[in-house]
Amino acid sequence: MTDPFVVLRSELTAAAKRAEVTSPQRRWDWLRGRSRPLTVVIAALVICGSATAAVLSLTASSSQPLAGKVPGTIATAPRTGIYSVAGYRYRIVVTPSLAAGQAGWNTWIQYVGRGPQSGSGGGGGGTYPNASNPIFGGTGTSYVSFGEPQRGDTVASVITGPQVVAVRIGNRTIRTFTSTELPAGDRAAVFFVPANSPQPTVGWRPGLPIYSYIRAPAGPHPGNDPNRWPKHPTVAIVPLDASGTALATTFSYPDPPFEFFWQAPKAITPNITEPPYHGRTHPRADGICQLGQHGLPGLTPVWGDTILRIKPAAGSLGELFVSCVDAEYYLHGWPLATGVLVDARHPGQVLGALPGAHAVPDVPDVVDFPGAQLSARRIGKAWLVVKGGSGSRQRLRVLEALRINRLDLRR
């Protein structure tokens, strides 16, 4: 018998080895493409300086919108093993992180159409822009392994800080735009990626090539030697400022917060049956924020996190929220995530609008964003947010029942 942890060690060191032999660019699974011969001459067109600034205004093209339709038609009889979102309607949604203490934005893409790809896909999430992190999110296709056949275009997007006015992907330059569906000040660029294109990557900085490659295993028996795995070409997504200067990325994730997890004894834990949980069963009483409920039988808290302090997110650009508590509730079998958002840079300051949310008629201080399955009530200098559930009506009922029992931002 082979020790599985030895196998895991081998996989990890092989992955680390690949990082040694390939360009240290970060690859996002939502942007993918298959190999094709590359023109070396194009690789020499490294973004630089004022020449780019002049070219930028002349050649940059408009972004696709946050919601639209993928070119082509949905295959009526899709062939097994071929990935395609051609003909689907898409919508890119940016929502605040509700995890206690974790300032950042999550990005999702939804495909709507009568076909197997209909549904939501994940994207980069949980971070925010700063001077060294101009691209902090994005969405695209769900991950498909290298070499899998693909038909038609896929949708890709980058969510950027206010300093990014365009992004360059190979020989394409695409202007970014602002929207009420994005965090205030932040921008986005949405573009179609043709089948068989090089794999776009983010994380470019001076010294790294625009065109490179990544080695990835292919086939049922790829072997253990990464140097023998096939090369898959990549192309860097380069963020540009107003003068056309390339913005370097020094990606830095925020430090993970220390939150105190609790879980109700009868918590629903799909896929993890009867967990041997012996930890805290109620929220800590000394958390800076505390939720309560009143008048909605059946609304059951199942787990959540408490934090004892908020570390302001210094250096962030654009609007940024952070939740001071989070809790998951169940109501009639539907899970609902909740959080209390405050300003992440200056906790206690009045908050701006929630991206994409609109006022609910006849319900003061309450907003709803059906596309993001999110509703919220403004309470003082915070947003009480409910996400998920069966729909807007259920979320509004839960919002009505929830209370912020404590909001102490002095710590």
Added chain:
Amino acid sequence: MRPRTPSDSTLLASGKASDFGAFYDRHLGGVTAFVGRRVRQPEVIFDLVAETFARALEHRAQYDEARGPAIGWLIGIARNLILDAVRRGEVEAASRIRLGMEPVELEDEQLELIAERGSVDLRAALASLPAEQRDGVLRRVVLDEDYTRIASDLRCSEQVVRKRVSRGLAALRANLGGER
């Protein structure tokens, strides 16, 4: 003279695959024991441990020794993954996918082995430490308290607290089957 053991920070910063392997060997026991206390199914334990180390590999440049010991960093990653798995109903695999890691097929005997590794009693291991080391590890690693604050409470220097925590973690690693 006995060669000096490289620090976690050195292993992570070198960028060498062999050094990450050494880092894995050093902390596998602690992470598996931590996950095993919260999750019963061995295949889920394995996936959580795998994703924890994959994430650590992806983000190794972000590890800052000054902010605390690496085992605390790893446990923080594992905790978030467990919470995420409970919410999503499945274990996140994004880092493993991004790294191009192959799924590991598990047979019955291997599942038994994982269950055994995951059943190591972290509490018992902690209890075996001298009181001053146990308190130091708990306050620094589990409660995330600053060295300054712990030192102030105990009326000793930060260096003393750091030494106690360091020794405690080394002993824990040894107790849990990791590198001495």
